[in-house]
Amino acid sequence: MFRGKKYQEIAKQIDKTALYDPKEGLEFICKTASAKFDETVELHVKLGVDSRHADQQVRGAIVLPNGTGKSVRVLVFAKGDKAEAAKAAGADYVGDMDLVEKIQKENWFDFDVVVATPDMMGVVGRLGKVLGPKGLMPSPKSGTVTPDAAKAVTEAKAGKVEYRLDKTNIIHCPIGKVSFGADKLFENYSALIGAIIKAKPAAAKGQYIKSCVAASTMGPGVKMNANKQL
Incomplete structure (x- = not known):
């Protein structure tokens, strides 16, 4: 997939081997967002479950503390x-x-x-x-x-979001807009990750949160340490 110069320049600043502190990761996303519109920040959480089994489904909804920044019809x-x-x-x-x-x-x-x-x-x-x-x-x-x-x-x-696994056992969910700033995005992130952890199925074995990546609409993904104590 072709990526523009701005995207490539931002991507070079990310240490691909590192797991970022969630607050630091969100600060980086806010600082480097370069689109001419207010980009949405989305979380992609891969879980150690198998969504093909009914007893390993993860699904629910939560009202984000600071909303999504989107007007909902x-x-x-x-x-x-x-x-x-x-x-x-x-x-x-x-x-x-x-x-x-x-x-x-x-x-x-x-x-x-x-x-x-x-x-x-x-x-x-x-x-x-x-x-x-x-x-x-x-x-x-x-x-x-x-x-x-x-x-x-x-x-x-008020900003209720639904989270559910896709076929590859990943939850994709918006947590707000770049204009929110890192503090408000972190509050929304904490609320969503907390809800996903609470929804852990009893049948899930091994590591529950395999990976957590945050990205703005036009920006590269930042791997975050979601297993760090919230």
């Missing part, structure tokens, strides 16, 4: 009072069958998070094939299938 499937409460909480779109048809017929995806009340899952289930591959299907584990849709909307808007 929330779609809610709910009826009656719960729909009204979701609207009052700031949901961008609220409905039921009308929204299902809009997604199916118009291939409409102008939203980032989908929340549903349990009584709506029969309807939402029809969208499994289109929402699932995009990681948008509501789930009780991530708190997006809930009787309290208004609370879910508030949390999503």
Whole structure:
């Protein structure tokens, strides 16, 4: 993959054999970010589990202390009072069958998070094939299938992120923007790593966190010592 001069210059400053103290690693990322936009900082955590086994799945959600820096568009499937409460909480779109048809017929995806009340899952289930591959299907584990849709909307808007293993046993998750600065990014990093450690499956054997790399949108990855006491 071709990388620009700026990327290569920054990459040369990284000691590829070292595990950086998390705070130092985040300071380096903030200091060297060179894009003309506010880059997102993402964490890539490889775990010593096998995601093919149901008892070794790692998945959950957490509201980052300082949010993600991204404005989140929330779609809610709910009826009656719960729909009204979701609207009052700031949901961008609220409905039921009308929204299902809009997604199916118009291939409409102008939203980032989908929340549903349990009584709506029969309807939402029809969208499994289109929402699932995009990681948008509501789930009780991530708190997006809930009787309290208004609370879910508030949390999503406040910077709730979902973490889950991909097929290579890696969790990819944003922890904020470069403009946050190292201190706020470190607070978000600590909250996310803490949640991932708490979610360790009982069936996991050996070293749990194999590697942890942080990178900005346009920058090289920095390996961090995630096993260091938070």
